[in-house]
Amino acid sequence: MRNLPVTVTSTPTLVRRDGSPFRRYAALAFGFMTLISAQSVFAFGFDDVADQARSLADQGYNAPQSNLPDSLSNLEYQKYSQIQFKPQYSLWRGDNLPFDLSFFHEGMHYNLPVTVNQVVGDDVSKLQYEPQQFDFSDSGIDPSSLPDDLGYAGFRVNYALQSENKQEVMAFLGASYFRVVGANQRYGVSARGLAIDTALSSGEEFPRFKNFWVVKPDKGDKYLTIYALLDSPSATGAYRFVLRPGQDSIVDVKSKLFLRRQVTKLGIAPLTSMYLFGPSQPSDDLNFRPAIHDSNGLLVNAAQGDWLWHTLMNPKKLMVSTYPADNPRGFGLMQRNHEFGAYQDLQDRYDLRLSAWIEPQGSWGKGQVELVEIPTPNETNDNIVSYWRPTGDLPTDQGLEFDYRINWTKNEARYHTSDLGWVAQARRSQGEVRQGNLVRKTDDSTMFVLDFVGPEMKSLDSDDGVKADISLGDNGNLVRSSVEPNPAMGGYRLRLSVKAKDGAKPVDIKALLRNGQDQPLTETWSYTLPANG
Template sequence: MLAYLSASVAAFTLAPAVRAQTPQANIATMMGDGQRFDPAGVTDIARQLSKKPFVPPQNDLPDVFSNLNYEQYVAIKSLQQPIWSSEGRGIALEPLHRGFVFNNAVDLYIVEDGNIRRLSYDPAQFNFNGINVPNDLKDIGFSGFRLIAQPAEGKPFDFAIVQGATFFRALGRGQNYGVIARALTLKPAEAKGEEFPIFRSFWIERPSVGSNSITIHGVLDSDSTTGAVRMTFRPGDMTIVDVETTLFPRVNLEHVGLGGMASTYFYGPNDRRNADDIRPSVYESSGLQMLNGQGEWLWRPLHNPETLQISAFVDSSPRGFGLLQRERNYDSFQDDDQRFERRPSLWVEPLSDWGQGSVQLLEIPTDAEINDNILAYWRPRAPMAANTEVPFAYRQYWGWNSPERPPLATVIATRSGRGSSGRRRRFTVDFSGEMLGDNWPKDIRSVLTVGPGSFQNLKLLPYPERKTIRVAFELDPGNENACEMRLILEAGGKPISETWLYRWTP
């Protein structure tokens, strides 16, 4: 073993063991164990891989691991210290075992001083806590990795997990994992089924001392496209991730999602379907916020519908969007295990002009809180042509709030319940902001539009002691099965609140 390798890296065997005749084997030939690392080489690998047909990952995981339930899987613990944990670099790395729903193997390469070394799996590195592991178990690889912040002051904390398909999660200090990001989203909610790209290989650069950042390079692959991804993580109270991607479509990509994210909304004050539960609310994200290309702030509360709902918010040159958790009060959830009030908000800002397209929101019916039934992403209007190279980049902010908040009153609560008769529904929407305190504008008015359907009994109820104004009204959908609503507060003929958007369905 070469002298420059750290002791913590050496604890995970470094060897060139790669399965033959696989895309991973071809990748290893181009930029694998013992070679010099070149960031441009990752892009070249994706480019060359796109010229060959997609090869599905091998189904080579022993049944003892593929048949694990969740509790058995999370009981598998590493016996090794995280890589770089003893070097004072501020960030450490822990490879993650395969099993449960994480069946696919991904090759992990460490880059130190420009040199590449592959992390090789050894069952002796893990405590299986009663799982009967075969004695002849060979190198089965890893499913992904975890990143751990080791600040000079304060306790270490996990801040990111990259595992499964092209999924990854991050959080800010003191939070619990929640919303999941996707490096690429393809054909969601289409009749032929969604296409899930996978990561083939990662090259993980050793962090520089004092940099508080780590850079990850990856190659993704699917039936329709390949891609080279570079992700730079900077952990903290708000964890920031820069994502730079170049796609190489094998075919014309008609339905592509950029900056995708998934979350859970089971029930809450505006939607109490499936609410026979001791907890008042169960959700990871309150709603979808958007700052469109015209500078308008939009807020769309989430719900768990009876049927699949797809919403498209058409825009040009979007400035940002994200799934936010606005409820930070324990009393709103009363869940001592999940602690939904600690789940991160995720905000995405394009780092280039994304042109014309739409923010798409998918709300999928679910009768279980374990399902990620909410999906949001940017869908470009123009297809991506086969045999082209398509670059895009964006910045993610994971934390308690979005980095840039509206200089307006924001929606802090949406409630819905049975109306006065028939199919009518009562709604209250609470706006809060400094301008709604003791000196709130006396000419303030609410502007509500509904289509189709109509509304009655529109009321404006100020509570200056709470810096809040409540808008109450009753929706009459008539015989319609979907009504779009738009609400904003105005004073002096100008907006003083973000725009509340909502789709009612039975």
């Protein structure tokens, strides 16, 4: 066994939710592992993982079995969070490399071990779990009672973003979930390798990364390469992640999928986030925070150049929205407002939560972006899911390739076109009119106030004939609407009040601004007013 010298690092970035279906995971500090005998004498690469995925798909699915003793599986969150990895065991900590790895202990619902391998030149070596690598603190766990072959629940990647001290920039934990962060950012939206049958009554299937291979970087490298093997009852897959940390961190994803059966819903490049309440859906309970959410909208750039912004909500019943997107240019779950005053939360700092923008590489074919919004009573649940879904039957006798880039950013303006205005804020309220005596009178309609901003919006004036283009589907009535300049924000404000024809059905609302020549001035705003909403 080889141990590396001790190097003390700064406190790692907090990880909020756990990447398992709609739960939270704790932030732990971790460190290195031991290497065991070399398993290979060839240069390991993506094709090797793809060969394993293809071979695995030809076999029947073997469900993994938990190896946790009851003492670990019955832990509550607070106790589990006490199990922290010792920094001195971090992989590569003593090699003066730009990256090092640390690891998550199994416990609670993290009851399945993953295999993590190190790739050094022609050598592939498995990393070995040992209880001594962890500080069990006040968890109540006696490390001497644990078997040596437990394994790891996942791992984190550490990198020096802003100083000589490394911080966590990427984490894999739970199913196929992973998260990435850049400079001056907090974890919020997370990604998954694959989504299968999300929001179907038959139940969702959660594929998992069972094997990882991490390529040891050179001293001057600004990137880290990670390979992963995915497995589930319906599919297998080979993945390559190239992480480039920075002010805005980037992950380039190469994937090749093999289906064991025809899948009803195959979700490519899935993102998961949380929305509890905000200006477009104020809290039912008195709360000093104006908003609690990791993302406030889904942005879609379809192949034909259309831009759509769907304001998120926390519905009372599960809601699924679809948007046509053949060969999409991009989509993502975004946190557009980064003003502290919009959240007023010093602990969770939702103003620092990042956005995730997916840029497909190559041709993805025909499909649609799907958004799933799930009811949640509190902010501990990830209740928002988005992904691209191919339409039509998919072949089960050949690999399916989907490559894409994930941009993790707080600079959302970079990911929408400058010649169209965008929704800076969407506020929902009871419908109202100002009477002749200046007193506002409310009615039974629902009012939305939308502020569109952007470089082109600033140069508009009243002679440009700015007007609203509003669509309410088959179940909506437009009660009133108005458009006026908003000099405070350098854009235009649209007010619209709507009523449902049938209160037991939702109203699908879309709106954008056009000029006097009927050309679009803004992206399209989308919102679904729920039944009896």
